[in-house]
Amino acid sequence: MDRISRRTMIGSAAAGAGMLAMPARAASRKLSPSDRVNIAVIGGGGMGATNMSKMTGENIVALADPDLGHVAKSFVVKKDGAIDPNRLLLKAAYDRTAKYADYRRMFDAQKDIDAVLIATPDHHHAVAARMAMERGLHVYVQKPLTYSVRESRGLLDLARRNPKLVTQMGNQGHSGDDGRRVIELIRGGVIGKVAEVQAWTNRPVWPQGVARPAAVAKPASLDWDVWLGPATVDWGYNPDYAHFNWRGWVPFGVGAIGDMGAHLIDFPIWALKPGLPTRVETRNTRWGGDTNPWDDKGPAELTSYPLASIVRYVFGNAPGGPLQLTWFDGGLMPETPRNMPAGASMKAEGGVLYIGERGMLMHETYGRNPVLIGDRLAERAAAIPQSLPRIRGGQGGHEMNWLRAIRGEEAISSPFENAAPLTETMLLGMAAMRAGQGIDYDGKAGRITNVADANVYLDRQYRKGWEF
Template sequence: MRGGDMTYQQQTRRGFMAVTGAAAAMAALPGEVLGKTRRIAPSDRVNVAVIGAGGMGASNMAKLTSQNIVALADVDFEHVAESFVGDAGQSPERIALKAAYDKAAKFSDYRRMLDRQKDIDAVVIATPDHHHAFAAKAAMERGLHVYVQKPLAYSVREGRLLLDLARKDPKLVTQMGNQGHSGDDGRRVVEMIRGGAIGRVREVHVWTNRPVWPQGEARPEAVEAPASLNWDVWRGPANVDWGYHPDYAHFNWRGWVPFGVGALGDMGAHLIDFPFWALEPGLPTRIETRHSRWGGDTNPWDGKGPDELTSYPLASVTHYQFGNAKGGPLHMTWYDGGLMPPTPAGLPAGTRMDPGGGVLFVGDQGMLMHETYGSNPTLIGEGVAARAAAIPQSLPRIAGGMGGHEMNWIRAIRGEEKISSPFDYAVPLNETMVLGIVALKAEQPIDYDGGAGRITNAPDANRFLDREYRKGWEL
């Protein structure tokens, strides 16, 4: 990272959260690295394990069947088996993956896998959000390279802990699963913005149709968990005892506060990525989130939120101010729940704003709009296309584009190329995302000192930079 982000890196080395209570625990550094990272030559195959082998984990691992898939950890192998049924399960990628899975060692608890399986070089982590940091820390302390699905971490403190671990062992290759960062379109967007195609950018709008899962609802009554599901391990670090319900596992967990980070956690890594990359704004200095009512809020008019945070609001708008942005102050607005900014004037005929998600950069000489993952950039304004065409390529392209994000990680492990989205970049991006959730929980604007990692105008809100952990699952 360059420019203003270097200030962030220097500052985080000096410490984190010099305040009392929960913040004091956040200042603690992780233990020394326990394992030794194996040197892997370009001619070698990497021994890969996966935590969360179905769903998104299967999608990731289907790109890695050229490697040695040595172990799987999953709380429900009947659910994993669903990855190989139907037409999609008969694709060559999935057939090869099933063969690899059939040969691999299997564990229902990833802690046991990491303790017992000694031939692992690298781990893909594709669990619900609340496990990401715990699993990544356990792997990294054993000297294992990690590919962690987005959001990288549930909280500010978790992200900074992982960044500290990565810096303690520079041999570790770390990657967040924001595959758009490896896409050709997204890289061209960054080149055009940095090259001045639309002039100086002071305003950005980002939107998504998420949630597409339950939100804005009170938590349901618990029911008996399926016999195939290890519910105790699935619950993991979450410090709630709600019991099982299918609205939590296997897909719908993202909208429930103890388990997920809502729409911002799901899509912020894909959408906020490009303004964060192109404009180098550093961490936000002021954040405010407006929202519909919380799930389970019986008095949404008092402005205080419910006594128990259950599911996130169905829709929200988050305003970010970046007072230390490289090119001068920047304002970014995030919309979810199907909310969108107004259609920009001058949009080319036949072009529409994708309701599924997108980004609109507003410059003083034009605008640039793209869809999720940086796809299909559209230039708006007189002279913009000509200026853009004159901007040379300056960023390397990743083989396979978005579909090559996983193998980029493998090639980086083998020393063949640079990693696309390492923790040095992904942690401050993730921190920006989850600060929107912090402002949501705080129910007021927050002023943020990124160097110190603390909220300065509402001290009680600093507790939302961390979370409480279930006994035995503490970080």
């Protein structure tokens, strides 16, 4: 692998170097079950529109996106020439919103906001969330929660200092009935002590492992400077970045593990509570860069993440003894269990396999469709009672769970207290990949202890006016 000295440094400060200094104000108003929540949306196309479609019963008062022309395409009401009645409410909500290109301007102008939905590219998540929380606003942030480890720790610190703010990450499987049953079965000992977990995904399904393309003319509706936001690169626009393909490019996303780790790694971390990893090591294909990919000197600039990787986490402080979790992406998968039940298979899209003393448990992405692998495990499972509350609407009720929690109607499903350590774990895989060697991690201090120079990968630099 390439040495650290040949890698692009995203940040210059260690992740443990201070938390957020500015205290947040208390939420502007206390809401009762009969109140509607005034919501601002940051990032209105794609997933933002999907999230917004679950919230049309509330007051969506503002929307900020650097390409409102693109966003408008997400709110068309005709499908195959016919009007889709399910989108009429969404279109009506969109039409009523005050619209901004820059969410900083929205925060300055809008004083009627209670809560903020953030569905931007990864590099904006923490910056937008901090701005909202410091204004006393509840936040729903799409996964991954942040771009860097320091940002995850910073948002967790801010949430802890302001417990009246309701926070939620957009890992909707955390609210699903199947996923919650998985937690009950693992904790109930249906497969015995678990010392090994394997997780896999078919992502990336976007450009990755390639050099950056040449800049081209941007769409007239796109404010490219705002889209770049905190990113310090001066890359010109290319459709390989915006609007969907940003995940694989180093300045804007955190690759496959950032996209799907929150839907897969979430469950073993939730079930087994192993704490933060103590050791992380990776194997991966070549990074995308600006030099000949067969040049052994490596790329002068890391532009896109490797096409495929394996990340091995060791949780040395797990309460039940050391736990090893191995992540596969880019279409790589672990070995198929030999005693798989008839009709069951390892879905190429993604899944998790728990290897226990008495057998195995496997489920698909979002915790769906758990399968027990081993003798008489179904009988054992039937004896394990339900112990976790179920979320109204299940996986599809994740957004409304946030809004009901804001009104005090029910407990929040995936608050930053859970989401931030999960995101930190995911991002430590990226840090090890960037370091080019295994890293030892002190979770209490938030520092890599065996490769001092690698601590730079726990943080990043910010463009002026977009600091975290």
